[in-house]
Amino acid sequence: MPASAPVSVRDLPDVGEALAKKLEKLHLHTVWDAALHLPLRYEDETRITAIADAPFNTPCQVQGTVAHCEILFQPRKQLLARIRDASGGEINLRFLHFYPNLVRQLAAGQTVRAIGEIKHGFFGAEMIHPKIRTDTDAPLAESLTPVYPTVAGLAQPTLRRVIAAARARIDDGEVLPEALLAQLKLPPLRQTLERLHRPAPDTAPHLLTDPAFPPRQRLKFDELLAQQLSMRLARHAREQSRARPLHGNGAFGKPFAAALPFALTPAQQRVCAEIRNDLAQARPMRRLLQGDVGSGKTVVAALAALTALEAGDTVQVAVMAPTEILAEQHYHKFHRWFAPLGINTVLLSGRTRKKAKDAAKAGLADGSIRVAVGTHALFQNDMVFCDLGLAIVDEQHRFGVAQRLSLNDKGDNVHQLMMSATPIPRTLAMSFLADLDVSVIDELPPGRTPVRTKLVNCRRRSEVEGMVLHACQHGRQAYWVCPLIEESEALQLQTATETHARLQAALPALNIALIHGRMKAAEKAAVMAAFAAGKTDVLVATTVIEVGVDVPNAALMVIEHAERMGLSQLHQLRGRVGRGAAHSTCVLLFAEPLGEVAKARLKVIYQHTDGFEIARQDLQIRGPGEFLGARQSGAPMLRFADLDSDLHLLEAARQAACELLARHPEAVAAHLARWLGSREAYLQT
Structure with missing residues (x-):
């Protein structure tokens, strides 16, 4: 089936400009967006329960006559009404607003219907803020009533009307092959949407929200399939585009590797x-290089840069880091490594002085500077490269998509x-990340010692200060990391400035x-240089030292x-120690009370040192968003599927994507139009 342009929600009856803007806040732009906007829960308005038989703590609908209604002012203003029905039961309806x-x-004397949960109240059974209907002669609903996620000013009846109108406008055609659906035991899409938006009265409420419910499995599969198709198309488009090959000849790489004080690991x-x-x-090239803390990614990046530089006398390399201190660390390393090879390296950040920045920009424009290391300053509009061949982006998840793309625009299909x-x-x-090639450095360099992790209550701070003194007296150095710079009354956390003063008072010998x-920038560089040179015993820091700092x-x-x-x-942060031959320790100071998420995090970091296992458990705790940075901003890319529990569906979607691209291109276009719409181009970044 050929893909047709998706119908806008603005084309639906009675959807004006004001309503359309509210729908857009929910990311509902097309009728398919609306059809895939699923209920949070359901209310049963298909039956009326006698008040005497109404269960507690379960949503139900009752109907009765108002016996008494009054506004109370103690302990606060509220409306209290009592209704009764023919069963002899009575219930209070309480409204605080x-x-x-x-x-x-x-x-x-009025007869009303009330929908809500009955709780035990001070004056007996009550519903707090139930939904009230006065049209008691109206026929009962024929299906469970959906309750949708919404925004301020968009009432449920309006949203239900829009979604119902949208479902009536979507095309009925099933775009996926019947054999595929039969193999996976998935229901047709039209039936899926009907069962989720208008479930039959006899459908068990817990079944509707069960992830294993076949209609939900169908939506999860379709969502993952759309994602896989888009990623594969993006990869195919990249592989069809042209870029200049960069053939290295070893002129720089061989002497650089020979001068290193260590041998590269087999993984490197x-x-x-x-x-x-x-x-x-x-x-x-679009390659993601990942490796655990201290695995030697920077050396690999340097060798990649040298390979590019070997490919021509004018080829340039840009190295982008998310923070100034990390950019400075990279600059000092690259400058130290590359200067003996006759390669000019420059640092560009927000703090670079105008005179130095102008000179750097001129050198990059005329090609006399081959390597630029910096922060977001590298992709400003006035930054011009003579011949940018390779862009290296460190901690890539901390950059926005637009920022990474703007650096790519500084050259012609930059690697x-x-x-x-x-x-x-x-x-x-x-x-x-199916659109990227992924390389993994899966071993640490020899000589790295395991780091012991200790959990210590902040009430035992003096003991930790003693550990610092002991370590420094034996010739070692220590970090003390604090999350804030200045006093915050809201959080009341120990600040770096306070801790610095306290440690100076407690440990005057250090x-x-x-x-x-x-x-x-100059101050930070001086402090780091003194610490690296061993002139400083203890470095009190904020999380600016999170990455890139290497003091064995x-x-x-x-x-x-x-x-x-x-x-x-x-x-x-733990990876900043354990870089030398000495046994290293990481002390996690915590304050009580601890929330459940905090407990889970501390337990994981205490029990595990393997970064991949920590990342896997982190994914379970907080979801994929922070791993991916701006790829995940805007409309959520996975609304239904869960990567941990739906691995079987992800595997099936990967296989199906290959089959559909090879044999059913028309189904691919139709499926992507339904599921991604305007988000497809964004996903491909």
Whole structure:
């Protein structure tokens, strides 16, 4: 079936500009968007339950005559009405917020229907803020009444009317092959939507929200299939586009590798070979390099840059980092490594002085500068590269899609190497990153020592200070990380400035420095250089040291208010120690009471050191959004499927996508038009 343009919700009856804007807040732009907007729950208005038989704590509909109604003012203003029916039962209806019209509707002698849950109240059985209907002669509903997610100002009756009108306008054709649906035991789409929007009265409420309910399985599969199809089409389009091959000759890479004080691990060598092969192709590389903390991604990135630079005298490389301190760390490493090879490297960030920035921009424009390291400053409109061949993006999930694309626009189909120290769980990579090639550094360099993790209540802070003193007296250094810079009355967290002052008072024999994101670039660089050189015993820091900092002599990491941080951040911070031969320890200071999520995070980080296992459990705790950065912003890309519990459907969708692209291109177009609409182009980024 050929794909037709989706019908806009604005074309539905009685949908004016004001209503259309409210629908757009729910990401409902087309009739298919509306048809796929599923209920949160259901109300049973198909029957009236006698008040005497009405169950507690279960939604039901009762009908009775108002025996008494009054406005009370103690302990607060509220409306209280009592109704009774022929069964002899009575129930109170309590409203804490009401309009005068409701008082008139509940006048004594009126007959009303009330829908809600009955609770035990001070004056007996009551419904709090039930839905009231006064048209008691109206016929009962023929199906369960859906209750949809909505926004302020968009009432349920209006939303139900719009969704019903949308379902009437969608095309009835089943675009997926019958054999595929039969193999997976999935119902037709039209039947699926009908059963979820207008369930029969005898349908058990728990069944409708059960993830294993066949109609929900059908929607999950369709959603995953749309995602897989879009990703594969994006990959195909990239593979069909042209880019300049970058053939390295080893002129830079061989002397660089020979000068390293260590040998590359087999995993690093394998990944380097994959990158070299990609760069030599006439299509743009889009490779994600992932590896655990300390696995040696920066060296691999440097070798990739050198391969690109070997391909021509004018080829340039851009290295982009999300924070200034990480960009500075990368710059110092690349400058130290590349200067002996005669390669000019420049740093560009928001704090770069105008004179230096103008000189750097001129050098990049005329090609005299080959490597630019920086933050978002690299993709400003006035930044011009003479011949950008490779863009390396570190911590890629922390950049927006538009930012990454704007860097790509600085050249002609620039090769891209994206790096992440947050290991991506397999299901996430299969799902959201199917358009990328993925390389994994799955082993740590020799000499890295396991880091012991300790959970310590903040009431025992003095003991931790003793651990810091002991470590420093034995020639080691320590980090003490705090989540805030200044006092916050709302959170009342220990701040970096307070901690710095307290540690100086408690440990006067030690040289203790402070670093945070609001310091000037030169100040931060000086503090880090002193710590790296061993002139500072303890570095009190905010999370600016989360990534990129490499001081082998640092053997103790103390993380203040660890319960406030995410698993990825905790794992990154812990990875700043254990980089030398000495045994290292990470102390997680926490404050009680702990919420359930905080307990779960601390348990995971205490029990596991493997980044992939931590990432897998983190995915279960917080979902995929933060792993993917701006890929996941805007309309949610997975509304129905759950990557952890629906792996079988994801596998089936991957296989089906291959089959449909090969044999049923018309079904592919129709399916994507239904499921993605305007989001398809966004997904392909």
